Amino acid sequence: MNKNEIGKVILRVVLGLTFFMHGLSKFQGGISNTVGYFDSLGIPGFLAYAVAVIELIGGIALVLGIGTRIVSILFGMIMVGAIFTAKLPAGFLGNDQMAGYELELALLAMSIYFILAGKSVVSIDQKLFNSNNNEED
16 A cells, blocks of 8 residues: 555545534534524525434545545535535634634545545445556546
């Protein structure tokens, strides 16, 4: 395994754990709080459940390397939504009321990387769907 593969695995695990922890915190903190926050932004509250489940299950899937591209697309969509509906008015670094969108932008960039990257040699996807060309388009 070369340095690029090691970096890819580290990045995938960190991204997966980050989303998993955010999804878990939404449920532990009371999903009704997140529903209320979504409603206050003009987003249908039921989407809070969808976001939390995607973050929770998608985070585990990403750590294991299952459905990495699909999960990354979903994570990217969540980050674009978060930036444009909640974080943009606060600016890049935030203001006195809330954090800025720097974290969401970094998570979006990481997600885009996994949308474009080939399968990692250390993933369940690679073990199940092993291809000789390793999809390095």
